[in-house]
Amino acid sequence: MEKEEIYERLNNVFRDIFDDESIVVTAKTTSNDIEDWDSLEHINLIVAVEQEFGIKFNMNEVTTMKNVGEMVDIIISRVNK
């Protein structure tokens, strides 16, 4: 799967979860950039991303992920295995 496609699908997940059609995520996006992205919504986001790509993050990954770019790197390593 190409990076571009992953960003596109990820963007849709973000828009659904935060119910905001104006969201555009980039590698640099963090929870500081999206108003509703608090720790409680974070879990829902993680679950939705897992379901979108049919993957599971492990605890270590979730706790160390710093921005959307790192999330995408993990997704790429999983789906292209």
Add this chain to the structure above:
Amino acid sequence: MMKELEYPFDVNNIMKNKKKIKKELLLNKGLIDKKIAILGGSTTSEIKNMLEIFLLNYGIKPIFYESEYNKFYEDAVFGNEGLDNFNPDIIYIHTTNRNIINYPTMYDDTSIVEEKLNSEYEKFKKVWEKLFEKFNSIIIQNNFEYPYYRLLGNKDASDIHGKTNFITRLNQKFYDYANNTKNFFINDINYVSSCYGLDKWSNQFYWHMYKYAMEVPAIPYLAFNLANIIKSIYGKNKKAFVLDLDNTLWGGIVGDDGVENLAIGPEVPSGQVYSEIQAYLKEHKSLGIILNVNSKNEYENAIAGLNHPAGTLKPDDFIIIKANWNPKNLNIKDIAEELNLGADSFVFVDDNPAERQIVSNYIEGIATPEIDVPENYIRIIDHNGYFEVTNFSSEDLKKNELYKDNAKRSQMMATFDNYDDYLKSLKMKAEISSFKPVYLERISQLSNKSNQFNLTTKRYSLADIEEVDKNENYIKIYGKLEDIFGDNGVISVIIGNIRNKDELHIDLWIMSCRVLKRNMEFAMMDELVRRAKEKNIKAIYGYYYPTLKNKMVSNFYDLQGFEEISCDDEGNKVYKLDISKGYINKNNVIEVYE
């Protein structure tokens, strides 16, 4: 009703689109507000969100109080101003095996294990008792799911040192409390987690990351299960089955294949499946659920199929059998009219998705479970929780007979030219009296189930009814009606509030549609006036609040001789009847006693 929120549901879709779903559901009319306090022993945020959309789908709009993380005990036992001011209708205690602190160890002897069991139980009992002391509300308590590992292996279940054994016994103590306590219900997460799969349910990632005591994708199942209890408490259960025949109650098509070739009975696997389906449906009669048939068939063929010697369901098990070639939605409308029930209280079971689609398009609120293959029918119907039992009254056991009796009355009515003569021939007797303890459960149930003959659509939980019963400022009467065909039980209730010394304001006036057009409402009115006079009431005020369902009583107070004194833009009306200058009794066909 949103199809997406019926079992089996797509968890991904619900979780991802919960905000959109919520917005859409909030557009529905006639939502009732309920205050729900969630006291958690772990994170509850997503449980609240999911519960909200499932309740909205049932027409209940929750307003939430959420305890701080794992503060269920403190909030209940030491009190919390926020909770006190909130004054909940329902308190949901979301605890799990993560909240069991003192498990037995292998070093403990029997008496220490007993002590630990009791102290865990007493901790929860204290929570419930404190809450009941303070609030006039309903408590819903989780039982415990099984542990996610078994130190003793299989022996964990039977040995008193095993966590599995400990949880089983603690659950039993919860059930004993539930069986002896009104307004207390168990949310059976033990069952829900086993249906879901305990290993998945107990995914420890979610506990260590977020302090969720179950995996987040399991939460919709938990919330749905909980919403079913709540909707049942507020009278939103379904009341009747409307069943297709061919490939729904038996395998094959009776008109084409002939009775002898239907799959039903022990000989072949598909016959066994249908035998179990019939037995499952028949069991619902003991819950007061009415069975009806709606089938595209020649009537004779339908009856022949139902008389199949291996069948459990016989023609006599059904109240109404529609076997014809009419569109099924029209048959359902007729069944609703004949039973005097709303079609939205029906569960329509049909193997044909096209028929289900038509019916759900035409009939608002009807359930049309998405059954696929016969071996899944029971699970899919069952897990939807249409008939969740919360307050079961002895009336329910008799429900099918009552509807049968009504069918006999209709036949008799046809033999009279004059309606009054018919009413007199029924030799009706009514017991109309002030609330009695034995009937409080039924009175609450009736207030929650009655939609059509209901002037204010005010709902009363059992706790609310007990409150009214104790309060001297209310005139509260119930009516039971019996006739030559049978006893209808408690079928009408009036609650009037005495204000300003000589005014009686009618908060609630309901009657079961089973006894429509029997002049029972006049007998109730006469009795209400008699009691009002005893209390020196000069004027009675009646209120009519229109809903989608209570049009039938829109001019009820006019008929009773009240004078309309106001009507707002939404059609809410206030009526007044001056009784200080006398009142002439209206009932002359029912003999009334106390």
